[in-house]
Amino acid sequence: MSDLITVQGVVLSAMPIGEYDKRIVLLTRERGKISAFAKGARRMNSPFMAAANPFVFGTFTLYEGRSSYNLNQVSVKRSFAELAQKQPGIYYGYYFLELADYFGREGTDGKDLMNLLYVTILALDSPSLGDRLVRCIYELRIMTEEGMMPAIYACTGCGREPEGEAPWYFSQEDHGLLCPACARQTAVRHTPVGLPAIRTMQYIAAVPMNRLYTFTVTDEILSELEAVIHPYVKLGTDRKFKSLGILEGMESLLVDLTGKRG
Numbered sequence: 001m002s003d004l005i006t007v008q009g010v011v012l013s014a015m016p017i018g019e020y021d022k023r024i025v026l027l028t029r030e031r032g033k034i035s036a037f038a039k040g041a042r043r044m045n046s047p048f049m050a051a052a053n054p055f056v057f058g059t060f061t062l063y064e065g066r067s068s069y070n071l072n073q074v075s076v077k078r079s080f081a082e083l084a085q086k087q088p089g090i091y092y093g094y095y096f097l098e099l100a101d102y103f104g105r106e107g108t109d110g111k112d113l114m115n116l117l118y119v120t121i122l123a124l125d126s127p128s129l130g131d132r133l134v135r136c137i138y139e140l141r142i143m144t145e146e147g148m149m150p151a152i153y154a155c156t157g158c159g160r161e162p163e164g165e166a167p168w169y170f171s172q173e174d175h176g177l178l179c180p181a182c183a184r185q186t187a188v189r190h191t192p193v194g195l196p197a198i199r200t201m202q203y204i205a206a207v208p209m210n211r212l213y214t215f216t217v218t219d220e221i222l223s224e225l226e227a228v229i230h231p232y233v234k235l236g237t238d239r240k241f242k243s244l245g246i247l248e249g250m251e252s253l254l255v256d257l258t259g260k261r262g
């Protein structure tokens with residue numbers, strides 16, 4: 001049995017196969033993103049019934065087969081089963097998994113991405129932080145972890161560091177900040193972003209992972225963060241995220257019904 005391996009991981013997705021089985025995609029500390037066959041996972045008495053599901057963090061023992069991994073044993077650390085009751089929280093969760101799946105690669109070290117997912121799902125589960133802020137923080141940090149941090153420490157035009165009372169700007173085309181003077185001279189589209197929102201982005205990009213979700217912001221700052229970060233992720237990825245489509249559909253319905261965002 002020399003081909004048995006043990007990995008720390010999280011289930012990113014699970015797809016039914018045939019009548020009783022599942023194929024799961026795991027993000028693992030040791031081998032990056034891999035997929036595994038979970039035989040019998042849909043049988044009532046299977047030990048994989050509760051484990052072969054999205055959001056499950058744990059220790060997975062796998063056989064390394066010729067063309068795929070086969071799930072042999074799972075020790076669940078945290079399943080976040082209660083997240084399923086939260087609307088729209090659960091769709092934020094699925095979106096976070098989809099984004100991690102997009103960036104995950106086999107054969108790489110998945111530790112940072114896995115840790116980021118863990119603290120993010122924990123934050124989503126806690127009532128003290130709004131889902132919208134959690135999404136902004138996760139999106140900016142995952143882009144940073146993947147080497148796509150926008151220029152948030154200096155103006156992309158002149159290199160000046162953010163300061164002063166006048167609003168600065170963010171240009172998607174330039175992948176970063178524009179100072180008021182450079183913004184006046186450019187023809188590219190840019191969005192106003194105040195100093196507090198810029199400082200917040202700098203904090204998100206640099207703070208240790210376990211302190212990411214320890215602050216809140218005003219509605220005004222949150223709106224500025226959304227106006228910068230959401231398009232930045234959309235332009236920096238080339239996949240349409242299914243759960244994001246559902247989420248945005250739910251949010252616009254909520255705006256129609258209540259006249260404000262949820």
Ligand SMILES: [Zn+2]
Pocket residue numbers: 155156157158159160178179180181182183
């Ligand atoms: Zn400038």
